[in-house]
Amino acid sequence: xxxxxxxxxxxxxxxxxxxxxxxxxxxxxxxxxxxxxxxxxxxxxxxxxxxxxxxxxxxxxxxxxxxxxxxxxxxxxxxxxxxxxxxxxxxxxxxxxxxxxxxxxxxxxxxxxxxxxxxxxxxxxxxxxxxxxxxxxxxxxxxxxxxxxxxxxxxxxxxxxxxxxxxxxxxxxxxxxxxxxxxxxxxxxxxxxxxxxxxxxxxxxxxxxxxxxxxxxxxxxxxxxxxxxxxxxxxxxxxxxxxxxxxxxxxxxxx
Numbered sequence: 001x002x003x004x005x006x007x008x009x010x011x012x013x014x015x016x017x018x019x020x021x022x023x024x025x026x027x028x029x030x031x032x033x034x035x036x037x038x039x040x041x042x043x044x045x046x047x048x049x050x051x052x053x054x055x056x057x058x059x060x061x062x063x064x065x066x067x068x069x070x071x072x073x074x075x076x077x078x079x080x081x082x083x084x085x086x087x088x089x090x091x092x093x094x095x096x097x098x099x100x101x102x103x104x105x106x107x108x109x110x111x112x113x114x115x116x117x118x119x120x121x122x123x124x125x126x127x128x129x130x131x132x133x134x135x136x137x138x139x140x141x142x143x144x145x146x147x148x149x150x151x152x153x154x155x156x157x158x159x160x161x162x163x164x165x166x167x168x169x170x171x172x173x174x175x176x177x178x179x180x181x182x183x184x185x186x187x188x189x190x191x192x193x194x195x196x197x198x199x200x201x202x203x204x205x206x207x208x209x210x211x212x213x214x215x216x217x218x219x220x221x222x223x224x225x226x227x228x229x230x231x232x233x234x235x236x237x238x239x240x241x242x243x244x245x246x247x248x249x250x251x252x253x254x255x
Contacts, residue, residue, distance in 0.1 A: 083121050087231055090114045094141040094243065101148045101157070108143060115233050115241060119225045126194035127224040128168055136165040136251035137232055137244035144240040155180075164244060165253050172253040173199065182208035185218075186254060196223040 093111055097103045103111070124130050139162040142148065149157045160178030167173075171189040176182075184205040190198040201218035203211050221237035234242040 083118060083123075083228070086114055086118050086121070090118065090231075090243070097141065099139065099148065099162070100141045100143055101150050103141075103143075111141060111243075112241065115226070115243065118231075118233060122226045124227040127227040128191055128194050128197065130227060131168070132227055132229055133166055133168050133224065133232070135249035136163050136247050138163055138247045139242060139244050141243040142240060144236065144238075144242070163247070164242075165251050167253045170253065170255060171197075172255065174253045181206075184208055185214070187218075192221070195225070196221060 090111070093107070093114060094100070097107055097111075100108075124132065127133050139147070145151070147158070147162065158177045159180060162178070163174075163176040165174045165176070166189070171191070173187045173189055175185045175187075177184070185201050186203050187199045187201045190200065192198055199220045199222055201214040204214060205211050222242075223235045224232060225235055226233035230246050232244045232246070234244070236242065
């Protein structure tokens, strides 16, 4: 990708006459700084000659090109630094919240703000085409009451880790609870665009062993709004927020 336009200027071997300045009829992009030797007005008199050193012209142009090229990278690097600092802030904020079960409305608002900032700097614009999506992810925060089940006594809630696995090549997904219930559900994914899928559940497994075919009503949607090699942010069709971290990129969902 060209970062700055290229150009060349051929100068007469002798002095340049006003009105025949080689750059006068070619407005250039922002190349020359305010103190450029070419930034002063050229008097329009027959007796005035302006001597421009070819080496000075090339030095000035080369300096401008270098500035144009360098200016591209700080923005790119700043975006990466922003994502890393936001992730650190996110981990620190959700750490004490027991996957969201202990979150107050203020906590939820703060997590939502950080999540939206991360979504703004997301570099993976088409996550369903990215291999970074493949593997087993641990759910570290959600606003979904169907997952948290905070209306139940704590000993009847999922207390162990909860995982979600996705394989984009087979368009399969799997949700897995651990202690104390070990329930599982598998699903087929139907892409709706490059970041949103329809989820159609096919089998539930009670305590990880007893298979039950899903009723036709078992379906939903999921949108991946942030993705990198270690963090994923997703949003469900009911407005719930899901934040997950990668634990096993080699995991395969059963077909």
